[in-house]
Amino acid sequence: MQQIESVKEFGGFLNRYTHQSAVNNCEMTFSVYLPPQAETGPVPALYFLSGLTCTDDNARTKAGAQRYAAEHGIAIVFPDTSPRGDDIADEPERYDLGKGAGFYVNATQAPYSPNYHMYDYVTQELPALLEAELPLMAGVKSVTGHSMGGHGALICALKNPDAYRSVSAFAPICNPVNCGWGKGCFGAYLGDDESTWAEYDATELVKSGARVENILIDSGLADEFYDEGQLLPENLKAACETAGQPLELRLQDGYDHSYHFISTFIGEHIAYHAEAMKAA
């Protein structure tokens, strides 16, 4: 991996890197905030998975996370949301499919299957690379995300409960097999056989027996995508109640889907993850 940018912030460094991804078969860009504590020893890492249309830049610029990461001494990893490049399959007229919309799944369908392996990328390739190359504690990581990335965070943890110390999400897509965004992408990436979709759906995973210690979710009640039925937290809540899966679902009055909503609650999420990772 090659460092292409380094900006000092809160005593640490917000770095940006490129590398050749084996699983996505293209060059990928990502950012990592290393807190001041990383200068004297390895630190735990929180992965922040971003939403539709985002790159690695949105959350690092707008979520306000770095202040809290510096306070708690944890790194934050900001992956991109899809493979990138001129040769990568895309639907340029759609913001919710193709580039910027990888949905953190491994695509099995042409033309996406050669490159769209974001699930393997964020759960396997990127952590292995970063734990080898940066002062991160081996195997001590947690995951959060926003919207499509909140969906990503939930499935990463539910499918790998031993790999993540904690999971949270901001306004996540909770049941993609039952919402427009999810159906559009899962059909294109995974094919028409809907039985293959469930392994990337948080609500369906909980129904099938997947378990994590706890799930923390903040979602705004003034979120237009909640109103549109894209997020469906009530479906995840019902599945968790039936299954006995602990879920702390906080429906926040008056908050929308924006980074202003994320910034309001990111401090509590980072404190939550820091506690879990430091208890390790």
Add this chain to the structure above:
Amino acid sequence: MQQIESVKEFGGFLNRYTHQSAVNNCEMTFSVYLPPQAETGPVPALYFLSGLTCTDDNARTKAGAQRYAAEHGIAIVFPDTSPRGDDIADEPERYDLGKGAGFYVNATQAPYSPNYHMYDYVTQELPALLEAELPLMAGVKSVTGHSMGGHGALICALKNPDAYRSVSAFAPICNPVNCGWGKGCFGAYLGDDESTWAEYDATELVKSGARVENILIDSGLADEFYDEGQLLPENLKAACETAGQPLELRLQDGYDHSYHFISTFIGEHIAYHAEAMKAA
């Protein structure tokens, strides 16, 4: 004024408005963060003047100020950086003159003089409007800003020491009559007679006897524009030392000119202004 957007953040509201500016003779857009405390009574206001190329959106999205404003119970006003509109004079091929580069002066030269009155706008028209229309404490305001807006903050306070309770700046242009950015804009806005420039130059104002209680400045030593000689904090420092003007100039090792730098120190600036405004 007309409210065109309202987003909940840290328990308060980040609102955006348009209005017809009399001094700029065009429609202007600005944003105001009203903290939760504004629901029960008027609050002090900190004006944040942004830098070259910015609109009212940059600082509200990237500076991380709202968290601290909510903690301290102060509003933050984010004006635009120039008049806007199809009929407004501009130099589209230049980022440092015309739209996005009002420099917080009152232009006297064609084609800018009909609209570019940003000094009157931020010191007079906007505060009068907001104190009439929003729950802001009459006459209790402070000012800060970044780069070109740091220059703006310094001159607003130095020229109106009784109107502002405190002033600070991030990487301000301290001596525009002696740097490329300042010369380019002052010539275009104020004409070739350089004797007219000094009344909008913080360093020259201090030399001429302007005084405020204190000036707080953070500026990064890894700032490319500092290296280019656009900021010249050393000139302001020398003028303040000669004049006996208190100046807290903090040259921050390793920090650049970006909003990541601002976000690192905005909390200390807001605490500084909140203390000054609450002591009123």
